Amino acid sequence: MANGRLMEAVETLKIQGVRMTPQRHAILNYLLSSIQHPTADEIYKSLSDNFPNMSVATVYNNLRLFREAGLIRELTYGDASSRFDANMNDHYHVICHHCGHITDFDYPVLSQVEKSASEMTGYQVNTHRLEIYGTCPMCQKELHQQKKEHLS
Ligand SMILES: [Zn+2]
Ligand SMILES: [Zn+2]
Numbered sequence: 001m002a003n004g005r006l007m008e009a010v011e012t013l014k015i016q017g018v019r020m021t022p023q024r025h026a027i028l029n030y031l032l033s034s035i036q037h038p039t040a041d042e043i044y045k046s047l048s049d050n051f052p053n054m055s056v057a058t059v060y061n062n063l064r065l066f067r068e069a070g071l072i073r074e075l076t077y078g079d080a081s082s083r084f085d086a087n088m089n090d091h092y093h094v095i096c097h098h099c100g101h102i103t104d105f106d107y108p109v110l111s112q113v114e115k116s117a118s119e120m121t122g123y124q125v126n127t128h129r130l131e132i133y134g135t136c137p138m139c140q141k142e143l144h145q146q147k148k149e150h151l152s
Contacts, residue, residue: 005032005086009071016069023047023054027062031072037083037093037102075102096136098143103136 009028010020018024026047031038038046044059063084066072073085075093083102091104110130118125135143 009066012071013065013069018065018069023051023058024062024065026050027059028066028071031066031084031086034086035104037075037085039081039083041081043084092130092132094132094134096139097133098135098139101136101138105132 006029009032010025013020013024013028027043030043030046036042040056040059040063043063044054044056047059048054063072063074067074067084070088071086073088075083075085077083085104087104089106090109092107093102094105095102110128114125114128117123117128
């Protein structure tokens with residue numbers, strides 16, 4: 001499935017006149033096969049073994065290009081670095097406030113909220129962002145373990 005999406009993405013870029021390079025292909029593949037919402041830095045680190053000459057700037061340039069082509073979404077978090085999401089279907093995120101892990105989950109799009117916001121404020125509403133925060137299963141296990149060790 002990821003392969004089909006990769007071919008589609010390559011085709012989309014080709015139509016927009018973007019030349020495919022081995023590095024660009026690798027970054028695109030990484031994004032499409034990842035469910036981790038990686039940062040540019042994480043992408044860079046994972047690929048630098050295979051592409052020792054690749055710079056962080058190359059990763060950033062490609063991410064911008066993919067975003068402009070509508071292949072990925074950028075999730076900004078104030079001062080912290082952006083995360084990138086190749087899942088372009090409507091979905092929401094649940095975020096672990098211990099480790100920062102982001103997990104996708106499906107929920108019917110809350111278009112009613114947008115409508116109400118628009119009606120109440122007069123804004124022309126384009127989009128919305130909803131994030132759920134909590135403790136991921138892995139951190140729950142770890143915290144539980146720490147508690148046990150502390151008690152014994
Ligand atoms: Zn966690
Ligand atoms: Zn996502």
